[in-house]
Amino acid sequence: MSALSAIALSEQRRARAAALVNERGLPHRRIEEWKYSDLRAALGEAGVGAVVAEYLVKSLPYGMDVWDLARPNPPAWVTRNFAHESGNTMNAASLALSDGGIALRVPRGLAPAEPLKLDFTGPGHLRALLVVEEGASLNLVEGVTAADFRNVGFEIVLGEGASLEHMRICPALDNAVLVEEAAVRVAAGAIYRGHFTGFGARLSRMELEIALEGAGAQAHLSGVALLDGARHSDITTHVTHAAGNTVSTQLFKHVAAGKGHAIYQGRVTVAKGADGSDSRQTAKALLLGETAEADLKPELEIFADDVKCAHGAAVGDLDAESLFYLRARGIPEAHARRMLLQAFLEDAVAQIADMDNRELARTELLTALEAVT
Amino acid sequence: MLEIKNLHVAVEGKEILKGLTLSIGAGEVHAIMGPNGSGKSTLSYVLAGRAGYDITEGSIAYGGEDMAAMPPEERAAKGVFLAMQYPVEIPGVTTMTFLKTALNSQRRARGDADLDAVGVLKLVRAKAKTLNVSEEMLKRALNVGFSGGEKKRLEILQMALFEPKLAILDETDSGLDIDALRLVAEGVNGLRSPERAMLVITHYQRLLDYIVPDRIHVLAGGRIVAEGGKELALELEAKGYEHIVGQAA
Numbered sequence: 115m116s117a118l119s120a121i122a123l124s125e126q127r128r129a130r131a132a133a134l135v136n137e138r139g140l141p142h143r144r145i146e147e148w149k150y151s152d153l154r155a156a157l158g159e160a161g162v163g164a165v166v167a168e169y170l171v172k173s174l175p176y177g178m179d180v181w182d183l184a185r186p187n188p189p190a191w192v193t194r195n196f197a198h199e200s201g202n203t204m205n206a207a208s209l210a211l212s213d214g215g216i217a218l219r220v221p222r223g224l225a226p227a228e229p230l231k232l233d234f235t236g237p238g239h240l241r242a243l244l245v246v247e248e249g250a251s252l253n254l255v256e257g258v259t260a261a262d263f264r265n266v267g268f269e270i271v272l273g274e275g276a277s278l279e280h281m282r283i284c285p286a287l288d289n290a291v292l293v294e295e296a297a298v299r300v301a302a303g304a305i306y307r308g309h310f311t312g313f314g315a316r317l318s319r320m321e322l323e324i325a326l327e328g329a330g331a332q333a334h335l336s337g338v339a340l341l342d343g344a345r346h347s348d349i350t351t352h353v354t355h356a357a358g359n360t361v362s363t364q365l366f367k368h369v370a371a372g373k374g375h376a377i378y379q380g381r382v383t384v385a386k387g388a389d390g391s392d393s394r395q396t397a398k399a400l401l402l403g404e405t406a407e408a409d410l411k412p413e414l415e416i417f418a419d420d421v422k423c424a425h426g427a428a429v430g431d432l433d434a435e436s437l438f439y440l441r442a443r444g445i446p447e448a449h450a451r452r453m454l455l456q457a458f459l460e461d462a463v464a465q466i467a468d469m470d471n472r473e474l475a476r477t478e479l480l481t482a483l484e485a486v487t
Numbered sequence: 488m489l490e491i492k493n494l495h496v497a498v499e500g501k502e503i504l505k506g507l508t509l510s511i512g513a514g515e516v517h518a519i520m521g522p523n524g525s526g527k528s529t530l531s532y533v534l535a536g537r538a539g540y541d542i543t544e545g546s547i548a549y550g551g552e553d554m555a556a557m558p559p560e561e562r563a564a565k566g567v568f569l570a571m572q573y574p575v576e577i578p579g580v581t582t583m584t585f586l587k588t589a590l591n592s593q594r595r596a597r598g599d600a601d602l603d604a605v606g607v608l609k610l611v612r613a614k615a616k617t618l619n620v621s622e623e624m625l626k627r628a629l630n631v632g633f634s635g636g637e638k639k640r641l642e643i644l645q646m647a648l649f650e651p652k653l654a655i656l657d658e659t660d661s662g663l664d665i666d667a668l669r670l671v672a673e674g675v676n677g678l679r680s681p682e683r684a685m686l687v688i689t690h691y692q693r694l695l696d697y698i699v700p701d702r703i704h705v706l707a708g709g710r711i712v713a714e715g716g717k718e719l720a721l722e723l724e725a726k727g728y729e730h731i732v733g734q735a736a
Contacts, residue, residue, distance in 0.1 A: 444563035444593035457579025
């Protein structure tokens, strides 16, 4: 067998991805799914380029395997799982335009106590693959750094009974254009928990494509966005209940001040035959001021019988009565506003199962709240 | 302590208080009685400094100082406390955290050092016991899932904790059964002192059986229409507001 990288091995898929990108071009606001995130306008003349972005493994738990995708002769666990077909334009672009990236694996049954800390850095396109094998579990802390433009295509594969806690914190990056698609495949009895704390960028889009493929698979998504200045944050999710008795929950809380723009688009599809599925979806936004904007769009498509699905969305202002109550008890206005904002975000933060991660998110939010109030 | 002169207050452009004059000295307990829509709650809100209650004429002086432009938190730090008719529920903020933040905010505004968590806890526990406020309530989110009686007890607990100079009780009796009413009234009576003025706002005479006022003012149509001693409450109970308000008109 000749020495071929994982990316070269999937040359066919890569060619198909390139064709898809060519056919569709860069996403822009007249494409419904990109209505609130005009990538073409944000990139302008520079376009998407064909630079390869970088990764940085800051902490690797003992027992995990790592593979650089640019290396020849990838192991079987990489070739088996890498570059699954995707209809997502930017995901296709990361495959078509990049020949680098990282693959990571938690072998069967392994449950490291320490987290995997992984950063995506630099401009360009990048592929990443994380495989959590049967019965294994992992805590992944994903870091994001500034770049004029970065597009990450992240594939996550959970084997039967596996579990992953994935936390991503995106700091406030005024000049960055960041796009990431996480395609997560969840096997029977496996649990994916994703939490996304974001402070916005010039354009920031996190897309989650979750496939609950085996019976009893679960996905729990939550996140908060706290936006000031002219920062933008777009969380777009698509959860597919492909098997029966699968569960998905989503809880997103957004606060936008100044000219901040918070977006949540969430589609849940319950496929034919996925009976006994249970899906809940909540998105709420608070707008501080006239120029802030929030767009919340939960959607449901149900093709199965006997399912429980609930969704709701609400945009509002800070409650005047609560604010008066706190102030009348001596709490200065700025502090009172901070308390109410923190309280508004708290239930989404409380979704983070890992204590250290939760405290980290809380601390980051508290610091940012001091700036907004 | 509190001097209200010819007070006119408008809410969303509509005049609610139309020339109210009232004076309360230290150590005194006054009651404001009046039918629904007479302006009782407007008076309590304008005293506490709620936004949207515009003073169009007249004045409010507290301890000789003009209160009109004072933000609510400054009034609180200077010793004004309003026990609200409908205490708000705030999910995500625990009762104990709220009490600690409020107490220390007031202390800071007065130039006192913060109390640490243990110091606040000790203080709260001591006051909570007599008002039958449980540890479990203090751990819950502020007023969330509290019964009407629990909410009112927590209001009085705050009054005991903050030790205000001027306490305004807005319909503290509403929604309370007789046992809860007695408990709350005992709490209030325990706080009567020569340095503290109280203004008890109520629709019914019932509360005044337990908290006996020095003076009663009847509010109707945005003005004080009758004044008297504690016996006035009994007359109101017997003859109704219609009679007194009618006489005054």
